[in-house]
Amino acid sequence: MPYVPAPVSTGLRALSAVAPPLAVRVAARAFWHVGPPADVRPADRAVHERAERRAVDVGGEQVVTYRWGDRRAPAVLLVHGWKSRASRLAGLVTPLEATGLGVVSFDGVAHGESTGRRMSALEHMAAIRAVHDTEGPFAAVVGHSLGGLAAGLALADGLPVDRFVSVAAMTGFDAIAESFLRLVGMPAGLHERLCDHVERTFPGDVRDVRSRIDLVAHPVPEHVATLFVQDDDDRMSLPAGAPLLHAAVPGSSLLTTRGLGHTRVLDDPAVVAAVVAHVTAPLPLTVRR
Incomplete structure (x- = not known):
């Protein structure tokens, strides 16, 4: 699961209430953040x-x-x-x-x-x-x-x-996004927006990511x-x-x-x-x- 520091989670929750499109863009960037290597x-x-x-x-x-x-x-x-x-x-x-x-x-x-x-x-x-x-x-x-x-x-x-x-x-992809939203405290109603944004901006210009990353x-x-x-x-x-x-x-x-x-x-x-x-x-x- 993406590494999201507590202050970022707090900011995402606040943005979700007042500016959902901006919250999705910021969340999509945080979605890729690995953070420091685990010891x-x-x-x-x-x-x-x-x-x-x-x-x-x-x-x-x-x-x-x-x-x-x-x-x-x-x-x-x-x-x-x-x-x-x-x-x-x-x-x-x-x-x-x-x-x-x-x-x-x-x-x-x-x-x-x-x-x-x-x-x-x-x-x-x-x-x-x-x-x-x-x-x-x-x-x-x-x-x-x-x-x-x-x-x-x-x-x-x-x-x-x-x-x-x-x-x-x-x-798969949707389950990862669902857990991400839940763990950072963002509304589940932003699920589709987040999935669409991450899919559009997926690195390497890969197409159909959402359907490809689905083990069911x-x-x-x-x-x-x-x-x-x-x-x-x-x-x-x-x-x-x-x-x-x-x-x-x-x-x-x-x-x-x-x-x-x-x-x-x-x-x-x-x-x-x-x-x-x-x-x-x-x-x-x-x-x-």
Whole structure:
């Protein structure tokens, strides 16, 4: 979710009441603001420090990659969310390594140790593809928040992975805008105006952004063994979205938790165990269409 300082949120709420068009323009600029890179948490530092680092070019930016485990082993790709970094998924690294898998992750554009000033779901998808081309192939991909959305869209776009876990992923562009308005305190009635403005000014002159960034309309392929994880107390990725994602992928599984919120769900032992079990379970016999 975009980083919006409290004074900016206060100003946006005031503008919404007296000058809605100006509020939308200012909000659209804040929508792209990543803010300072997230620090590596003390609990994640040991795993972070022992990773093998490389870099890959993504649209002229240098994206830092991390690898753990034997390079000859099948690998799992971990994809972080907005205002996060690869190290935030460190809790999954050691359990996955213990099963004999390798693990790869990366800091998205404008996040962690990578370069850049802003990032969208489409740029996160481009990074996923670039990391796949340089560090893959991957047996599975696990994505959190925006990382789950981008990874799911990459799979829908043909990323060759057989297993997928989405943790606290939003359904798409409109869901991101809805959460943004709610968290900064702007009226829900400005949703359409904000979406239209962001779509018109989307970087790179990309068309049909609103329809392209939609994981319900462009679901994960049915042949990909998929697990959706969603906490009932998540204030960023609203719980109502998870059943929609689940229903869009026949044969997928849905795990719901309570009291963990948007990020602490990554640290929950039961969730970690479920992710590892899904990634390592035998694949069902299905026919690819």
